[in-house]
Amino acid sequence: MPYFNKYYLEFADTRGSNYRIDILDSVGSVPTDPYKLQGSTPALITTRLNENDNKQIGIIGREITLSYIYTGNANEPVPDDFFDAPERRFRVEVRINSVLDGVYYVKGDFSSAPYDAPPYRVQIKAVDGLAYTKSVDFDMMQDNLLYYDRIDLYEAAMTRGLLQVLDPGTKMNVLNSLYPTNIAAGLKMLFNVYVHTDNFFDFTTGPLSTHEAINMIAVNLRCRVFIEENTVWVVRIQDLTYSIFNIDQYTGPAAAETIEVDMIATAGPSISNDATPISTGTKSSQPGYKSVQYKAAYRSVNRLVNFDWRSFDGSSFEFWGGVEGIERRGTGTIADLYRAFLAYNFTNPGSDNLMQEVGFIQTIPPTLIGPAFVGDTLEITIPYNFINTDTFNIQLRIQSNNPGSVHYLSSGGSWIPGIASFVTIKRSKKKQRGSYTVITDPIPTNSFGTNNYAVFLSIYTPTGLVDFEGLATAGVEIFPVKLGINNSSSKSFVTKAVNAADYSKVNDEEPFNLFDNGDVFSANVLTVNPFGDHEPVSAWDSDKANVSPEDIEYHMTRAYIDQYSRSVRMWEGSMLSNTLKYYQLVEFSHIPGKRFLQISTTFDNENCTYTSMNMLEVLEEGNAELTYTEYDIEEEKD
Amino acid sequence: MQVIKGKDFNLYIEKNGTPTRVCNATDFILRQTRQTIEISGPQGQDQDFAAGKKGYTLNISGVVTYIDGFSFLDLETIFNNASRAVWSGRDLIEGGVVHTGTILLTNLDWASPVRGDFTFDCSAVGCGPKETLKLPIPSEVYLADQNFERLFGCPNPYPISVFWYNEDGTGQGDLLGIAHNQDDVINLFNNSIFNEYYLISAADTACDFNLLSNWDAPFIPTVIFAQATPALGSWTGRNNEGSSPNQNNSELSSPGYV
Numbered sequence: 019m020p021y022f023n024k025y026y027l028e029f030a031d032t033r034g035s036n037y038r039i040d041i042l043d044s045v046g047s048v049p050t051d052p053y054k055l056q057g058s059t060p061a062l063i064t065t066r067l068n069e070n071d072n073k074q075i076g077i078i079g080r081e082i083t084l085s086y087i088y089t090g091n092a093n094e095p096v097p098d099d100f101f102d103a104p105e106r107r108f109r110v111e112v113r114i115n116s117v118l119d120g121v122y123y124v125k126g127d128f129s130s131a132p133y134d135a136p137p138y139r140v141q142i143k144a145v146d147g148l149a150y151t152k153s154v155d156f157d158m159m160q161d162n163l164l165y166y167d168r169i170d171l172y173e174a175a176m177t178r179g180l181l182q183v184l185d186p187g188t189k190m191n192v193l194n195s196l197y198p199t200n201i202a203a204g205l206k207m208l209f210n211v212y213v214h215t216d217n218f219f220d221f222t223t224g225p226l227s228t229h230e231a232i233n234m235i236a237v238n239l240r241c242r243v244f245i246e247e248n249t250v251w252v253v254r255i256q257d258l259t260y261s262i263f264n265i266d267q268y269t270g271p272a273a274a275e276t277i278e279v280d281m282i283a284t285a286g287p288s289i290s291n292d293a294t295p296i297s298t299g300t301k302s303s304q305p306g307y308k309s310v311q312y313k314a315a316y317r318s319v320n321r322l323v324n325f326d327w328r329s330f331d332g333s334s335f336e337f338w339g340g341v342e343g344i345e346r347r348g349t350g351t352i353a354d355l356y357r358a359f360l361a362y363n364f365t366n367p368g369s370d371n372l373m374q375e376v377g378f379i380q381t382i383p384p385t386l387i388g389p390a391f392v393g394d395t396l397e398i399t400i401p402y403n404f405i406n407t408d409t410f411n412i413q414l415r416i417q418s419n420n421p422g423s424v425h426y427l428s429s430g431g432s433w434i435p436g437i438a439s440f441v442t443i444k445r446s447k448k449k450q451r452g453s454y455t456v457i458t459d460p461i462p463t464n465s466f467g468t469n470n471y472a473v474f475l476s477i478y479t480p481t482g483l484v485d486f487e488g489l490a491t492a493g494v495e496i497f498p499v500k501l502g503i504n505n506s507s508s509k510s511f512v513t514k515a516v517n518a519a520d521y522s523k524v525n526d527e528e529p530f531n532l533f534d535n536g537d538v539f540s541a542n543v544l545t546v547n548p549f550g551d552h553e554p555v556s557a558w559d560s561d562k563a564n565v566s567p568e569d570i571e572y573h574m575t576r577a578y579i580d581q582y583s584r585s586v587r588m589w590e591g592s593m594l595s596n597t598l599k600y601y602q603l604v605e606f607s608h609i610p611g612k613r614f615l616q617i618s619t620t621f622d623n624e625n626c627t628y629t630s631m632n633m634l635e636v637l638e639e640g641n642a643e644l645t646y647t648e649y650d651i652e653e654e655k656d
Numbered sequence: 657m658q659v660i661k662g663k664d665f666n667l668y669i670e671k672n673g674t675p676t677r678v679c680n681a682t683d684f685i686l687r688q689t690r691q692t693i694e695i696s697g698p699q700g701q702d703q704d705f706a707a708g709k710k711g712y713t714l715n716i717s718g719v720v721t722y723i724d725g726f727s728f729l730d731l732e733t734i735f736n737n738a739s740r741a742v743w744s745g746r747d748l749i750e751g752g753v754v755h756t757g758t759i760l761l762t763n764l765d766w767a768s769p770v771r772g773d774f775t776f777d778c779s780a781v782g783c784g785p786k787e788t789l790k791l792p793i794p795s796e797v798y799l800a801d802q803n804f805e806r807l808f809g810c811p812n813p814y815p816i817s818v819f820w821y822n823e824d825g826t827g828q829g830d831l832l833g834i835a836h837n838q839d840d841v842i843n844l845f846n847n848s849i850f851n852e853y854y855l856i857s858a859a860d861t862a863c864d865f866n867l868l869s870n871w872d873a874p875f876i877p878t879v880i881f882a883q884a885t886p887a888l889g890s891w892t893g894r895n896n897e898g899s900s901p902n903q904n905n906s907e908l909s910s911p912g913y914v
Contacts, residue, residue, distance in 0.1 A: 032709065287699045294706060297694040594693065594706055608698040625709070627693075 019044045021109045023052045025095060027086060029061045033596045033626045035114050037062065039084060041095075041124075042109040053093045058085040058139045060622045062112070063629075064120075066244070066600065067149060068618040071304065071588070073255055073581050073634050076236035077229060078244040078600075079149030082122055083141055084110065090136035097131040097140045100124050105153065110144045118248050121185065122146050146245050147183040151228035154182050155352065156218040158225045162350035164326045164498060166219075168212040168545055168552055175208070175235055177271055178218075179228045180250060190250040190268040191279070191601075194239060195257050198555035199567055201546050206266055206274045212552060216319060216541035217531055221399035221500045222453040225352060238532045238570060240577035246600045256577050256639040258603055258615065283598050286607030293598045295606070296627070299591025304634065306521040307582040310575060312530045313651070315510040317541045318397050318502025321376045321389060322475070326498035327356040341370040341479060347495055355497055360479045362407050362492035368481040371413070376501065377472030388470035389539075390416060393460045393507045396427075396473065400443075401453040401497035406487045407480035408445035410494050412454070413438070414475055416461060418468035431458045440478075448486050453497075460507035475501050505537050508650035515575040517583055518643040525578070534558075534569040544570065564640035572646055583642035587635040589614055596626040604633055660747045667716060669726045669734075670742040679725035681718035682775075684745065686755070688712040688786065712782040714743065714759055720766055720774040728766070728776050735761045740783055751793035752871050757786040792868040793876060797856065799841070799863045800879035802828050807882050810863035816841075816882045820850045825875030835882075838862040845880065856880070 021042035028038050039062060040052065063083040068075050088094055100108060108124035128143035157178040158164055169178065176190055194207060201210045218231045226234075236243045241254045263281040268274045283292035322337075329336035330346040335358060343361035348354045363370060377388040390396065400412060414427035415438075426439035443454050461471060480494045512527075532542050536554045545552040557567035568576075589606070598604070603613040614633035621628050667684045668675035678684075691708030720728040734741050744756040759780035768774045799807040799816065807813045815836045820829040832844040838858055842865070845856050853873035856865040869876050 287695060287697060287704060294695050295697050296706075297696045299697070594695070 019106070022046065025055050026052045027055050027057045027061060027084065029057050029624055031596055031624050031626050035596055036116075037623060038113045038116070040111045040113075041084075042111065044107050044109070055086040055094060056089065058087050060624045061085055062623040064619075064621040064623055066616070066619045067145075068632075071617055071632055071634065073242075073615055073617070073636075074237075074240070074578060076233040076241070076243060077148050077151075078242055080120065080122075080146040080245060081128075081149065082110065082112065082120070082144050082146075084144065085139050085141050088131065088136050088138055088140045097129065100129050100140075100142050101126045105150065108144075110142075120146055120245065120248055123150050147180060148229075148232075148243065148245055150183050151180065151232065154228045155225040156228050156231040157182055158215060158219050159352050163328050164219070164352075164355070165215055166320065166326070168214050168547070170209050171211050171213060171235060172208040172268055172271060174213050174215075174218070175232055175252075176250070176268070178215075179232050182228060184245075184250070187269070188248065188250060190252065191277075192252045192266045192268065193257050193263060193281075194241065194252065194254040194266070195560040195562060195565075196239065196254065196558045196570075196573060197560070198544075198546055198557070199559050200553070200556040201548065206268070208266070208268060209272070209274065210546055210548075211555060212545045212547055213532060214319060214541040214543075216317065221498060222401050222455060234531045237528075237530060238574060240574050244600055251601050253601060254577075255581055255615070255636065256573075258613065258636045259638050279601070281602050282613070283595075283602040283604050284607060285593065285595075285604050288607075291607065292602070293593045293595035293604065293628075296592040296594060299589060301609075302588045302590070303585040304582070304588050305523045306519060306584045306586070307517055307523050307525060307579060308521045309514060309516040310525045310578040311512060311514045311527045312571065312575060313510055313512045313527055314530050314533055314542065314571070316395075316504045316506055316508065316535075318504045319539050319541045320500045320502055321473070321539075322374055322499060322501045324374075325500065327358045327496075330356075335372065337374055339371065339373040341372055343493075344372075357403065357495040357497055358477075359495050360410070360477070360493050362481075362483060363479050367483075368409075368411060368478050371476040371478040372496075373474060373476040374501075375472055375474050376503075377470075388418060388472040390461055390471040390473050390503045391505065392463050392469050392471075395460055395504045395507060395509070396458040397456075397500065397502040397504060398458075398475070399453060399455045399500040400477065401451070401499075402443065403495040403497070404445045404450050404452075404480070405490050405495065406484055406492035407482060407494055408484050409442060409482040410480040411440040411442050411478040412476060413440050413478070414458075414473070416471040416473050418464065418466065418471050420464075420466040420468055423464040423466050423468055423471070425462065425464075427456070427458060431456045433459060433462055435462075435464075445482075445484070450487070457504075457509060473501065473503070475499070502541070503539060505539060506535075506650070508652045511535075511648060511650045513571045513575045513646070513648045515579045515642075516645045516647075517579050518645070519584060521585075523582075530571065530574065533571045560639075562639060571648070575646065576642070576644065577639075579642045579644050580639055581637055583637060583644075586637065587612060587614070589631075589633045591631060593628040593631055594626055595628065596623075598628075603636060664747045665745060666747070668744045668746070669730070671726055671730055675742075675744055676726040676730075678716065678718065678731075680721045680727065681716050683715070683717045685715040686712060686745070686786075687715070712757070712786050713762075714780040714782070715778070716780070717775060717777040720776050731761065731764060731776070731778055735764045741780075743780075748793060751791040751869075754789040754791055755786065756789060758783045790871040792855075792870060793873070795867045795869065795876055795878070796859060797865050797867045797877055797880050799882045801883065802881065804879055807863060807884065809884060811861040813863065813882070813884055814838075814840075816884055818844050819881040819883070820848060821875070821877060821881070825877055828881040838865075841865070841880065841882075 021044050023040050024043045025041040030036050065081045067079040067081055103126050106123050110122040112120045122144035124142055124144045131140040132138045197207050218226045241252045243252050263279050264276050265279050266274050267277050285293040285295055324337045334340040345359040347359045348356040350356050417424045425433040425435050428434050429441045532544050534555050538554055544555045546555050558570050558573055559567040613636045615636050617632040617634055619628055620630045667678045667681055690710045692705040693708045695706045696704045722729050740758050740760050742758050744754050746754045760783055761780045763779035766776045815834055818832045818835050818841055822829045832848050835841040842856055853870040855868045859866045
């Protein structure tokens with residue numbers, strides 16, 4: 019949306035940098051001259067939002083607090099303008115010595131002003147693009163269709179993620195030494211490792227927020243993501259131990275170069291240091307971890323063709339059988355996805371079905387290309403919307419090339435041999451929308467010596483008539499359907515690293531999402547695509563001597579223990595500086611040999627003072643002595 | 657040593673854009689403050705500080721008048737309007753060291769004791785920096801003999817010999833050279849090796865000059881010392897033709913003599 023510069027504030031900080039803060043409005047027309055507001059001390063406070071004192075937080079947003087004096091002048095914005103505005107109406111641009119430093123969006127609900135006669139001080143809070151990503155969905159669409167494919171990590175993080183919020187051309191600086199051993203040397207990791215969009219889309223609830231999507235990638239690589247100097251930084255904590263920092267700078271979807279960045283700042287009593295600690299600092303420690311544990315659910319790629327009802331010729335959906343009176347509804351946007359409408363058949367209710375066969379069976383001669391194997395589990399999600407009906411059936415059938423091997427899915431997820439069975443989906447009272455989701459039991463062995471199965475999914479026209487929706491045509495709308503095959507009998511797996519050192523702290527088990535199980539039909543496996551044919555990433559290596567090639571989930575779990583393999587020093591206090599950057603580590607001249615990572619900061623820009631700063635010591639990669647285990651969980655059912 | 661007497665240092669506050677003397681003020685006190693930030697840390701047991709913000713306050717007291725200069729009523733007006741006022745403090749009418757800044761009045765008190773005058777007391781806080789301007793001091797000088805008498809022959813005494821001052825500016829010093837007209841005087845004076853602080857320019861007559869003295873000049877001249885010089889090469893009225901540049905008459909520099 020276009021923004022017009024309406025108001026601005028100017029001040030010089032106590033060390034001579036000139037600040038200009040422009041407040042842009044997306045409502046109204048452009049004024050001839052922006053109006054200069056009278057700033058109030060402190061005019062600008064920059065806060066890093068880190069919810070707890072942990073190095074392992076993925077996304078670290080930034081919030082600013084602006085203050086101006088409202089005198090009652092008609093040209094000044096009344097505080098209510100900000101309080102009542104939607105979150106993206108006002109944009110704030112901060113420039114230091116005429117260089118754009120950050121872009122923020124006013125959050126009215128955080129702003130405050132006294133209930134009093136003017137003049138008084140108004141405080142406006144605004145958040146940067148990263149904090150704002152919580153309200154923006156991951157971009158799952160392309161040409162009005164769900165984009166269901168593998169995309170490279172840059173496209174996932176930036177093109178379909180952050181660039182929806184940040185300005186076009188925003189650069190991304192990545193400090194990461196890990197790379198899959200099956201991509202050629204010198205290739206940029208984010209352009210050559212792929213992730214499936216299925217990870218960012220839930221067939222029942224829709225796309226994830228961009229914040230969740232970025233966090234998923236960040237946590238997987240054990241990186242922190244933040245914006246500094248109007249550039250997105252992705253920094254792998256384990257790589258903060260280099261002496262010279264070479265960073266991949268991504269400037270666009272196909273452009274990247276390696277640059278060297280000064281990432282070490284010194285803090286000490288001399289004015290030549292980058293920061294001067296004020297005499298309030300305290301040194302403390304955070305305990306080491308005994309063990310950390312992550313759990314990942316297996317997630318399969320959808321095997322149905324035209325699952326989102328994209329190809330419709332007016333009477334039938336491509337790859338699906340025909341049904342009388344079938345329609346396609348929706349406009350194909352994320353808010354109004356295409357739906358298959360199965361009308362209530364008054365002559366023969368519930369008799370027709372939409373059917374798709376995954377795999378291929380031919381009895382004479384007996385051949386089978388069946389993608390599902392004994393021991394696999396199937397994952398089905400069918401979102402629906404009842405209209406003046408209350409029941410429809412689905413049927414999931416598996417069959418090898420021997421007709422006697424037919425099994426049907428029961429509503430509980432188990433397999434019934436031989437006898438045709440249906441799963442009946444009933445409307446819950448008057449509620450129209452719903453979703454049927456099941457992860458089946460493992461496919462049983464059969465007595466015919468066949469090992470693999472074709473899968474048949476049938477969705478039947480509705481039965482029970484009701485009159486909850488007035489005159490609307492009775493039927494059921496089926497939203498995009500998922501049928502996946504997990505080449506595993508397990509629902510999920512756990513990775514666990516146990517520290518050999520004696521500590522008692524254990525993390526709460528956390529979820530993670532992307533891994534390397536080698537199965538290209540798994541949606542949450544990372545892939546590479548050197549020859550136009552996706553293959554799973556092999557082990558991840560680094561140019562560091564003490565890093566051996568391992569799966570990404572190993573590196574991720576190891577990184578956690580490495581950084582908390584013993585109690586780590588923490589520094590809290592105030593500092594004077596106007597040159598310290600958030601991406602920089604701090605070395606204290608009186609604590610030689612230790613590097614500290616900035617965790618949360620509150621910076622009074624005008625007085626060049628970090629009024630509160632928390633820092634944690636960074637430990638060497640590979641320093642922990644640990645036991646690593648990975649095991650499957652089979653019992654759980656959805 | 658130049659001592660500035662308290663009574664000579666005056667406070668002015670702008671009234672309708674014109675600095676106006678607060679002529680009823682009897683005391684004018686400035687307090688400047690500097691905040692400090694302790695940065696001692698682990699480097700030893702000696703305290704160490706970084707500079708924080710600076711500021712200042714003014715305290716003005718005087719007798720209440722309603723009419724003269726920037727009166728009590730004017731103070732009351734800016735107090736009531738909460739308007740910021742531009743002040744300056746100076747010991748000279750024009751030029752010299754001028755202290756200036758912007759203030760907001762924070763207190764305005766009066767007292768009318770039965771046995772004394774009706775007085776006020778006013779406090780103000782500085783808004784922004786207190787600046788110290790170092791301005792040249794303007795004055796007028798004329799060509800004069802050693803007795804500070806206007807030079808004989810003015811307004812056209814040329815050619816003349818032009819002299820610098822003695823150490824404290826109370827009398828004639830070394831010869832600067834011969835001037836045939838007013839421009840020569842200006843050149844000789846402004847470009848003299850003795851001259852560190854002064855700049856003259858032409859004024860109304862060929863004997864009068866405008867002088868700008870630096871704020872830190874050791875003295876402010878009132879005249880330019882000069883002597884009438886014989887008509888060059890033709891004057892024969894005295895034995896030692898020409899003029900003597902220094903006090904012991906050992907050397908003549910008159911071009912007429914050569």
